[in-house]
Amino acid sequence: xxxxxxxxxxxxxxxxxxxxxxxxxxxxxxxxxxxxxxxxxxxxxxxxxxxxxxxxxxxxxxxxxxxxxxxxxxxxxxxxxxxxxxxxxxxxxxxxxxxxxxxxxxxxxxxxxxxxxxxxxxxxxxxxxxxxxxxxxxxxxxxxxxxxxxxxxxxxxxxxxxxxxxxxxxxxxxxxxxxxxxxxxxxxxxxxxxxxxxxxxxxxxxxxxxxxxxxxxxxxxxxxxxxxxxxxxxxxxxxxxxxxxxxxxxxxxxxxxxxxxxxxxxxxxxxxxxxxxxxxxxxxxxxxxxxxxxxxxxxxxxxxxxxxxxxxxxxxxxxxxxxxxxxxxxxxxxxxxxxxxxxxxxxxxxxxxxxx
Numbered sequence: 001x002x003x004x005x006x007x008x009x010x011x012x013x014x015x016x017x018x019x020x021x022x023x024x025x026x027x028x029x030x031x032x033x034x035x036x037x038x039x040x041x042x043x044x045x046x047x048x049x050x051x052x053x054x055x056x057x058x059x060x061x062x063x064x065x066x067x068x069x070x071x072x073x074x075x076x077x078x079x080x081x082x083x084x085x086x087x088x089x090x091x092x093x094x095x096x097x098x099x100x101x102x103x104x105x106x107x108x109x110x111x112x113x114x115x116x117x118x119x120x121x122x123x124x125x126x127x128x129x130x131x132x133x134x135x136x137x138x139x140x141x142x143x144x145x146x147x148x149x150x151x152x153x154x155x156x157x158x159x160x161x162x163x164x165x166x167x168x169x170x171x172x173x174x175x176x177x178x179x180x181x182x183x184x185x186x187x188x189x190x191x192x193x194x195x196x197x198x199x200x201x202x203x204x205x206x207x208x209x210x211x212x213x214x215x216x217x218x219x220x221x222x223x224x225x226x227x228x229x230x231x232x233x234x235x236x237x238x239x240x241x242x243x244x245x246x247x248x249x250x251x252x253x254x255x256x257x258x259x260x261x262x263x264x265x266x267x268x269x270x271x272x273x274x275x276x277x278x279x280x281x282x283x284x285x286x287x288x289x290x291x292x293x294x295x296x297x298x299x300x301x302x303x304x305x306x307x308x309x310x311x312x313x314x315x316x317x318x319x320x321x322x323x324x325x326x327x328x329x330x331x332x333x334x335x336x337x338x339x340x341x342x343x344x345x346x347x348x349x350x351x352x353x354x355x356x
Contacts, residue, residue, distance in 0.1 A: 006327075007280065008272040010287035012059050014271070017290040019052030021297050021328070022129065030245050035237070038314045047232035048225075048252040053133050054262035055248035056294070057199050058206030060137065065151055065207035070144050080141055081346035088134045090345045091295040093119070095128035098299060102306045130298035140203050147204065157208055164201030164255070172256040181326040198254065205263060215270035225268070228261040291345040293325070294331030300327040 026042045026049075033039050069075045096118045104110045116128055126132045140147075151157045208214075235250030235257070250257060275283060301324050305311075311320035333343040342350040 007283075008269045009059050009063065010026060010283045011272050011275075012055050012266065012269045013117060013287040013290040014060075014283055015265075016052045017286065017293045018054045018325070019049035019055075020130075020294055022046070022049045022324050023052060024297055024323055025311060025317050028310075028320075029314070029317050032312040033238065038236075038317075040233075041314070041316065042231045043236055044229065047236065048229045048261070050232065050253075051262040051265055052257055054202050054253055054258060055266060056133070056200075057137065057140070057202035058209075058262065058266050060140070061203030061206035062210035064144050065143065065147055065203065068212055070148050073145065076141065076145065081138065083343075084138050084141065086344040087291060087295050087347045089122060089139075089300060090132060091150060092122045092127045092131060094296075095131070095299055096303070098183060098302060098306075100236055113280065128298055128302075133294075133296070135190055136199050140199060144203075147200075151204060151207055153210075157204065158189070160199065160204055161208065164204070165259070167253050168201070169256045171254060172252075182242055190250065193271070201251075201259070202262070203290050207265065209263075209266060209270060213270075216264065216267040219269040219273055221264050225261065225264050228257055229265065232257050232261065288348065289329055289332040289336065289346070291348070292335065293328040295345075296328045300324050300331075 002086055013350050026046050029038055029042045030046065037097075064070055069122060096115070100110065100115055100118075106190075119271070121127055126135055165337045232250050236247065239247035249255070254260065274280070301320065304320070304323060309320070309323075332346060334349075335341050336348060341348045344350060
């Protein structure tokens, strides 16, 4: 069971990988030229792509919580956690090195004590904005053995998911309601259940769908996906207009709209049982480098920005997406072929390409 390969998991990894690059590339244009044609297009695209991280957490939950190996604490600390921790450290150091290189290049200064502080700060939080998700994912891996005990009971897993949906719904409705109605959605009890309305729900719902073999066909899922995407995009327009600056309230990962859209996309992808051989090989390879792409996307984006490239126009967005994705895939592919760097940069075990 643990070794079984699922085509739809690879499909979601690739879609999530593409979406995260699109989100990073679109972030510049979304903060300029409010309500222009380009802004509206980027808003719609990112309303759909905002499911990138939730989908990643869902497939992680599906694979980790459905595996009997999760009950083995030795396997957790010897195998699973190193696959997350080492790439996190590697790309954190890479981002720090990039930033200090450009500080020295542009300002001709180098502060050794500041470099030391940056390196130590890896322990407490992300040194680069795009690495935040690892600080949410690692704790979920640590508590996964406990979660396995909960999901073993159908009643408890449904209870946990119900709490998650209620907590996220109340938080969402509190944000969107007029001030005169907010008092009816400010439940202090659920405000204290931060661990419930965080990413734990995605981790569990991914496993729930996977274990129960749930899926939706395109005909049933597409209208609902379009409606949810439209609601998120329209809500973002409203919140941005109201606040006077770009607002991601409706694109929050704990928004009930994002939860609904992510679940629909997951259910749609779960209907993929097998892929044509050629397409399957491409998807399988891209899936194998997806972690490296997640971790390196903003690294290369930062370099391009420092070298004077601008991405706040429609053309800039397309070029940024293509360049970043190409750089990530190529460099991750290269790193996978260098034995000393393969595991620490991608989390993948080294495989000799010349050995059958």
